[in-house]
Amino acid sequence: MNREWLEKDFYKELGVSSSATADDIKKAYRKLARDLHPDKNPGDAKAEERFKAVSEAHAVLSDTEKRKEYDEARRLFASGAFGRGGFAPGGGYAPGGFNGEFNLGDIFGGAAGGGDGGLGDLLGGLFNRGGGRASTRPRRGSDVETETTLGFREAAQGVTVPLRMTSPSPCTTCHGSGAKPGTSPRVCPHCNGTGVISRNQGAFGFSEPCEDCRGTGSIIDDPCVDCHGTGIQNRTRTITVRVPPGVRDGQRIRLAGQGEAGLRGAPAGDLFVTVHVSNDKVFGRTGDDLTLVLPVSYSELVLGTTVSVPTLDGRVGVKVPAGTADGRTLRVRGRGVPKRDGTSGDLLVTVKVAVPQKLDDDATEALRNYADAEKAGGFDPRAGWAGA
Numbered sequence: 001m002n003r004e005w006l007e008k009d010f011y012k013e014l015g016v017s018s019s020a021t022a023d024d025i026k027k028a029y030r031k032l033a034r035d036l037h038p039d040k041n042p043g044d045a046k047a048e049e050r051f052k053a054v055s056e057a058h059a060v061l062s063d064t065e066k067r068k069e070y071d072e073a074r075r076l077f078a079s080g081a082f083g084r085g086g087f088a089p090g091g092g093y094a095p096g097g098f099n100g101e102f103n104l105g106d107i108f109g110g111a112a113g114g115g116d117g118g119l120g121d122l123l124g125g126l127f128n129r130g131g132g133r134a135s136t137r138p139r140r141g142s143d144v145e146t147e148t149t150l151g152f153r154e155a156a157q158g159v160t161v162p163l164r165m166t167s168p169s170p171c172t173t174c175h176g177s178g179a180k181p182g183t184s185p186r187v188c189p190h191c192n193g194t195g196v197i198s199r200n201q202g203a204f205g206f207s208e209p210c211e212d213c214r215g216t217g218s219i220i221d222d223p224c225v226d227c228h229g230t231g232i233q234n235r236t237r238t239i240t241v242r243v244p245p246g247v248r249d250g251q252r253i254r255l256a257g258q259g260e261a262g263l264r265g266a267p268a269g270d271l272f273v274t275v276h277v278s279n280d281k282v283f284g285r286t287g288d289d290l291t292l293v294l295p296v297s298y299s300e301l302v303l304g305t306t307v308s309v310p311t312l313d314g315r316v317g318v319k320v321p322a323g324t325a326d327g328r329t330l331r332v333r334g335r336g337v338p339k340r341d342g343t344s345g346d347l348l349v350t351v352k353v354a355v356p357q358k359l360d361d362d363a364t365e366a367l368r369n370y371a372d373a374e375k376a377g378g379f380d381p382r383a384g385w386a387g388a
């Protein structure tokens with residue numbers, strides 16, 4: 001049903017272009033509504049059909065928000081986005097973790113509107129608003145928010161973590177139908193299973209949720225005793241979440257279909273995990289670059305050396321060239337935080353002189369000799385400094 005609506009061309013229905021202004025739409029609608037009004041065309045089923053179609057088109061296009069969603073839905077529909085796996089409800093994940101090719105854009109709730117529950121959701125948002133048009137579709141389960149704290153290195157490298165959650169799940173006794181095993185819900189005779197009651201008031205028809213079945217379209221005579229007919233049970237479950245490499249502190253990961261169960265077998269909501277990343281003693285992070293401060297001696301900076309430094313993945317030898325200034329940052333390409341495209345950021349090594357607090361006699365004497373030699377050699381650390 002929703003899909004049908006999506007395939008309708010509301011602009012064509014009103015005879016306006018898709019770039020029509022709100023005023024154009026209002027004018028076109030008024031004229032058509034006058035011409036097609038049932039009072040003016042008694043017994044003309046075709047005119048009545050058109051009148052309804054025009055009213056429907058106007059209801060969506062005259063509402064800025066709805067029109068925006070409709071345009072977006074049609075744009076996506078035209079581009080074939082709905083045909084691909086990424087938009088299938090629950091696509092890209094398997095219970096107990098992701099299957100082989102999970103979609104990063106998807107789980108990071110990417111830029112493209114975060115394609116929530118897919119087609120149904122998009123249209124649900126479009127057509128269920130305001131309660132005027134209740135859907136016959138059972139309501140999708142709620143989204144669930146949770147959080148987890150990862151170690152710095154886990155977050156940078158990616159990790160699989162178990163998340164324990166108590167949340168409503170489909171009742172195992174009735175498999176979410178809400179009806180006692182061996183029985184099944186029957187179609188609501190009051191609304192014929194549509195969940196809505198249409199009423200006519202003057203020339204205008206409107207619908208409201210059916211009271212007998214509370215909008216679900218079905219009636220349960222013999223409720224399941226374990227879930228009292230709701231189809232839902234509270235269950236503690238542990239799900240394994242694969243956190244991809246490179247996740248940042250505060251980032252939210254979306255797991256499609258891992259949220260609350262829907263009422264009576266409706267699709268489950270999504271699970272959103274906010275990730276906190278703890279600090280590391282050695283490493284820091286700037287975007288995808290890994291940073292660290294490397295303690296060195298003065299003589300190492302002057303003479304140059306190669307120092308073994310840790311990375312997320314083993315150690316690497318970093319060459320400190322002779323004459324390196326204190327505080328300089330050396331870049332080791334590709335040894336930073338893994339990126340989504342499979343490459344990695346860089347490792348940024350900042351050298352910092354460690355000054356000895358105590359020297360033995362030999363070292364002190366050697367340093368004094370060095371200081372004299374330095375002076376004799378013409379080195380003045382303050383040459384050109386502060387007007388000297």
Ligand SMILES: [Zn+2]
Pocket residue numbers: 171172173174175176177178179224225226227228229230231232
């Ligand atoms: Zn049950």
Ligand SMILES: [Zn+2]
Pocket residue numbers: 188189190191192193194195196210211212213214215216217218
């Ligand atoms: Zn009903």
